[in-house]
Amino acid sequence: MRIVLSLLALLPFTLHAANAAPSSTPAIAPEPHPLIIAHRGASGYLPEHTLASYALAVLQGADYIEPDLVMTRDGQLVARHDNELGMTTDVANRPEFAARKRTQVVDGESLSGWFSEDFTLAELKTLRAIERIPATRPGNARLDGSLQIPTLQEIIDLVQALQTSQGRPIGLYIETKHPTHFQSLNLAMEKPLVEILSRNGYDRAEAPVYIQSFEVDNLKALSQLTPLRLVQLLWVKGQPYDQQQRGTSLDYAQMTSAEGLKAIAQYAAGVGPEKSQVIAPDASGKLGTPSNLVRDAHAAGLKVHPYTFRAENQFLPAALRSSANDRERGDIEAELRAFLAAGIDGVFIDQPDIAVRLRDAR
């Protein structure tokens, strides 16, 4: 923790330095294998989607950090997993925003809370991050109230500052959250995202950026706006929300078939499946035989970056748990080894240091 607090103290300096003399974006060499993507930062150690969490991930050796992005009322891109802010900020304890609480349908589901699209960036900056799963990650919760919601530009400045000091490329693996919802509010995120990335030198296919989405049409639109690499996220059931809205029959099962993956390869460089789509646990809780997904995706020319690897027992197949205590660590290394043997190209992981150690030992 001392290293993180020291780093936090340096952030104003590093961000100023990055703003004063932005580093050029180095061309990406052949990617490390497996690619280690810090899921919401080093979110196993610090509250997700904060500059501290991203910085710690980089210092732990992650290749990419993963900001999920939502829009503010004034059209700014900020890092949150959800447009509903109550789960990961202290907004519920702010009397000045009590009247902003409301209920609305987001991606087909009724949600009550406080929504990013109802707040200006200046208002969001007065909020502080809190831990999403404090019972599982009580250490993270000790920093509740300490850290701000970062903008995409602040994240880029952090990455470019650390890229210089670490002497290696550090990538951005950006997810567009709720794209159809924000389009319906006249807050479409695709153009502002491409513009801010381009302004910061991320405008070539070789740039260390992936843009991901659970929806289809916004990725297809992005493929016309930018040469940056795109990743189609997959899910175990149902339809992408944009396809539901348009009334098409395209669903995740079709998208995960050999033909579906070939279609994805027309606009994307990779897929991000839920990890059980690559290897599902069998009835005894052991990791079973891999599906055909990696083989079929590779045949289509797609990378495969499954999500989400987490070290705590509750997120592991039963056979790899160390005890009945949900928040203790289990044998995530065995899980990672099984997925690597199945041929995956990268991992989204909450504890990137574990994957880095495993990769270094190979």
Ligand code: G3P
């Ligand atoms: O983006 C990959 C993975 O992060 C998708 O899941 O819900 O954590 O954004 P989520």
Ligand code: CA
């Ligand atoms: Ca994500």
